[in-house]
Amino acid sequence: MAEYELEQGGLRDRPSVTAKVYISATLRSFFDRRTEVEAKGHTVREILKDLQRQYPDGAKLMFDENGGLKGFIRIYAGEEDKTDVSLWDDDISGASGILLLPLVAGGAPQEALISDERRKAESLDDEEVERFNKHLLLREIGVKGQKRIKAARVVVAGAGALGSPVIQYLAAAGVGTIKVVDFDQVTLGNLQSQVIHGVRDVKRPKAASARDTIRNINRKLNVEVEQARLSADNIRSVIEGYDLVIDCTDNYQTRYLINDACVLSGIPFVFGAIYQYEGMVSVFHYRGGPCLRCLFPAPPAPGLVPTCAEGGTISPLSGIIGSIQANEALKLIMGIGEHLDGRLLRVDTLGLHNDLVRVEKNCGCPVCGDQPTITEVWDFDYEEFCGLKEDEQEEPVEGFTPEELAHRIEANEPIRLIDVREPHERAILRFPGATAIPIGQLARRKGELDPEQDTIFICKEGKRSILAIRTLREAGYKGPMYNLKGGIDAMKDIIFSNEGGWL
Amino acid sequence: MNDVLEEGLCRELMRAAEAAYPLECCGVLFGGADGRADGFCEAENRAPAGSAGRHFTIDPLWLYRQEQSAGKAGRQIVGFYHSHPDCAAYPSDEDAEGMIPEQLYLILSVREGRCVECRVYRKMSLEPGQVPERFL
Numbered sequence: 001m002a003e004y005e006l007e008q009g010g011l012r013d014r015p016s017v018t019a020k021v022y023i024s025a026t027l028r029s030f031f032d033r034r035t036e037v038e039a040k041g042h043t044v045r046e047i048l049k050d051l052q053r054q055y056p057d058g059a060k061l062m063f064d065e066n067g068g069l070k071g072f073i074r075i076y077a078g079e080e081d082k083t084d085v086s087l088w089d090d091d092i093s094g095a096s097g098i099l100l101l102p103l104v105a106g107g108a109p110q111e112a113l114i115s116d117e118r119r120k121a122e123s124l125d126d127e128e129v130e131r132f133n134k135h136l137l138l139r140e141i142g143v144k145g146q147k148r149i150k151a152a153r154v155v156v157a158g159a160g161a162l163g164s165p166v167i168q169y170l171a172a173a174g175v176g177t178i179k180v181v182d183f184d185q186v187t188l189g190n191l192q193s194q195v196i197h198g199v200r201d202v203k204r205p206k207a208a209s210a211r212d213t214i215r216n217i218n219r220k221l222n223v224e225v226e227q228a229r230l231s232a233d234n235i236r237s238v239i240e241g242y243d244l245v246i247d248c249t250d251n252y253q254t255r256y257l258i259n260d261a262c263v264l265s266g267i268p269f270v271f272g273a274i275y276q277y278e279g280m281v282s283v284f285h286y287r288g289g290p291c292l293r294c295l296f297p298a299p300p301a302p303g304l305v306p307t308c309a310e311g312g313t314i315s316p317l318s319g320i321i322g323s324i325q326a327n328e329a330l331k332l333i334m335g336i337g338e339h340l341d342g343r344l345l346r347v348d349t350l351g352l353h354n355d356l357v358r359v360e361k362n363c364g365c366p367v368c369g370d371q372p373t374i375t376e377v378w379d380f381d382y383e384e385f386c387g388l389k390e391d392e393q394e395e396p397v398e399g400f401t402p403e404e405l406a407h408r409i410e411a412n413e414p415i416r417l418i419d420v421r422e423p424h425e426r427a428i429l430r431f432p433g434a435t436a437i438p439i440g441q442l443a444r445r446k447g448e449l450d451p452e453q454d455t456i457f458i459c460k461e462g463k464r465s466i467l468a469i470r471t472l473r474e475a476g477y478k479g480p481m482y483n484l485k486g487g488i489d490a491m492k493d494i495i496f497s498n499e500g501g502w503l
Numbered sequence: 504m505n506d507v508l509e510e511g512l513c514r515e516l517m518r519a520a521e522a523a524y525p526l527e528c529c530g531v532l533f534g535g536a537d538g539r540a541d542g543f544c545e546a547e548n549r550a551p552a553g554s555a556g557r558h559f560t561i562d563p564l565w566l567y568r569q570e571q572s573a574g575k576a577g578r579q580i581v582g583f584y585h586s587h588p589d590c591a592a593y594p595s596d597e598d599a600e601g602m603i604p605e606q607l608y609l610i611l612s613v614r615e616g617r618c619v620e621c622r623v624y625r626k627m628s629l630e631p632g633q634v635p636e637r638f639l
């Protein structure tokens with residue numbers, strides 16, 4: 001190489017010139033500790049070649065394995081930057097001085113959930129390069145990001161409305177290991193929002209149906225299925241060893257369970273919730289950030305908030321919120337962009353408002369605060385907490401089964417029916433002959449009830465009606481009160497078969 | 504305090520990093536013949552427009568002038584420092600690739616305006632794929 005270069009210099013038929021090259025103090029130990037070295041040549045190319053020949057250590061410093069100049073080396077002729085290869089053949093023999101300097105630069109690392117080590121252990125084959133081409137084109141993602149996605153291990157809790165987009169987008173994006181946890185079976189009513197299931201899946205386990213959909217998207221992914229109800233007994237083992245949990249559940253009990261288990265196991269989780277037309281997304285317990293209990297120390301007061309099953313949701317809402325959850329998950333995995341840790345995104349799809357609310361970490365938080373009182377996962381008994389469950393201490397609430405109530409109605413017994421549901425719920429399904437008093441107004445309107453008459457309380461699932469009876473007892477109402485067990489949901493097959501009560 | 508950093512220097516650098524937040528600060532570390540850092544000079548961050556929150560670049564000619572004046576005073580450049588706003592104090596891939604062997608690289612982590620950590624790294628040889636070693 002050196003000979004060729006010298007020969008080439010000779011061919012040009014120019015008198016040989018010796019340039020003096022200043023070596024930056026930071027690079028001198030690779031050039032025999034010299035401040036200035038001499039190199040033969042008229043051009044940057046010739047000078048570099050001569051330096052390469054004279055100083056093997058310097059050559060190693062300046063050139064990479066493929067013979068290219070390393071990114072941090074800069075060559076100046078006077079004040080002029082001659083580093084770019086297109087300038088290497090300019091004659092610089094007249095320059096006042098030639099400087100070899102480092103370009104000191106760098107940047108903050110992107111903090112990815114998947115470490116560089118795990119990323120480097122992955123490789124992409126030709127098929128994957130084709131499949132994930134649109135990711136590879138993105139500067140922030142590229143091959144490195146796609147490998148992180150491939151290495152990621154994610155648990156999706158719930159294969160329902162939110163789980164549908166989350167699972168499908170994680171699978172499409174190439175998340176290497178996806179665990180789906182759901183105990184439930186697909187019903188016809190699920191198909192309005194749970195787009196991962198089809199009509200053929202009705203009565204099948206949701207987890208199995210979700211697994212089939214993932215396999216249809218990408219057979220190479222590792223799919224794990226857990227057809228179980230999350231509880232204090234199993235949650236730690238379900239999430240242990242995974243990088244991220246995505247909360248796609250629909251009840252407070254499981255949400256608090258997931259929160260506590262994730263904090264105790266040191267796993268961040270992406271929270272998502274939907275109600276009617278509104279949704280929320282946040283990232284909890286990410287790098288010491290706040291958790292669900294920092295934001296909501298306790299579930300909302302009993303009876304105030306119907307669950308999603310009771311309150312209803314517009315079909316695409318879960319798609320919107322779930323897609324944001326999946327997007328957040330991918331960004332966390334790759335360490336790109338802004339994250340929702342310490343912030344709660346609220347989306348109102350009816351009024352078209354979005355906002356970001358700051359979520360502060362609570363140092364008194366019972367699970368992630370300075371002195372935590374929750375040090376192991378326990379089943380947070382939401383029903384007991386909310387007074388929905390029969391307490392042994394408390395006077396039990398008597399109730400009728402739908403059949404018993406139907407007999408009484410048919411026998412024209414002197415009974416009074418009180419529907420404690422909200423107006424929008426009654427609009428869906430009216431209970432014939434019932435007086436409507438929403439639960440929040442009961443105590444105030446107890447004068448409308450007749451203490452001499454048997455009164456039966458009705459709600460959607462037979463839980464709020466128990467609460468209604470307790471509320472009236474506390475308010476001093478003494479009349480006989482009964483609960484409709486299982487609520488209007490359990491009754492509708494009997495009473496509405498020929499009533500035309502459906503809207 | 505240790506054999507790479509003069510006591511008090513780290514505190515001064517932390518203040519400089521906090522002042523630059525949310526942008527990255529950068530500069531050179533000076534020292535004497537023993538290679539121990541005992542002073543610094545802040546450089547203008549010449550990262551491309553809009554990227555100074557996540558990147559830093561020191562102008563090579565500015566560095567050249569610093570070297571010249573340090574040399575006259577019998578001192579030398581022993582390394583560089585820069586900050587990572589809202590990010591941990593470890594070298595990114597980009598940092599590691601551009602590291603000159605034997606120079607000290609001091610990285611400061613600033614979170615929400617407060618400097619929370621200061622670490623020092625050094626690459627020991629020219630071998631490709633060398634991982635910078637943590638010194639402090």
